[in-house]
Amino acid sequence: MDAGAAVEDAARQRWPQAYAGVELHVEANVLAVHRIPSGRALDQAIRGLVPATNVLLVDAVHSERQLTSWQSEVFHDRAYWHSQGIDINGTSTDMGSCVVVAVDSPDRHRAVITAFYPHMPLRIEYGGEAVPLTTAR
Numbered sequence: 001m002d003a004g005a006a007v008e009d010a011a012r013q014r015w016p017q018a019y020a021g022v023e024l025h026v027e028a029n030v031l032a033v034h035r036i037p038s039g040r041a042l043d044q045a046i047r048g049l050v051p052a053t054n055v056l057l058v059d060a061v062h063s064e065r066q067l068t069s070w071q072s073e074v075f076h077d078r079a080y081w082h083s084q085g086i087d088i089n090g091t092s093t094d095m096g097s098c099v100v101v102a103v104d105s106p107d108r109h110r111a112v113i114t115a116f117y118p119h120m121p122l123r124i125e126y127g128g129e130a131v132p133l134t135t136a137r
Helices: 003-014 040-049 064-076 078-083 106-116
Strands: 019-025 030-035 055-059 090-094 098-103 122-126
Touching: 003 019, 003 030, 003 040, 019 064, 030 040, 040 055, 064 078, 064 090, 064 098, 098 106, 106 122
Parallel strands: 030 055, 098 122
Antiparallel strands: 019 030, 090 098
């Protein structure tokens, strides 16, 4: 198991309220661990999971668990948005910070979508409808 997977697995189980994600900075040979700052004990425990790895601790505002819950809420509201003339073409999260909602006209739809979800941080951006690839035979 690589360092990123080790941290990810342990953090999701042991610190779901603080863990926000991991990313590998290959050129710098650093494992960036996003977490809501919760004190030295958490930071030491994270570093202790992978003592031979250069770990960069990155402050997050929201946990992965919270962002995933909010993302699911938006995703499950797609039929409602479609009935309002807005197609949600995709949802994702920006590690530790917000839910990303992809629509065809972000400038036109941003205000109404963000007003509907005042309890969550959102970034509304352009994202076209997914079109499946087909193979020619």
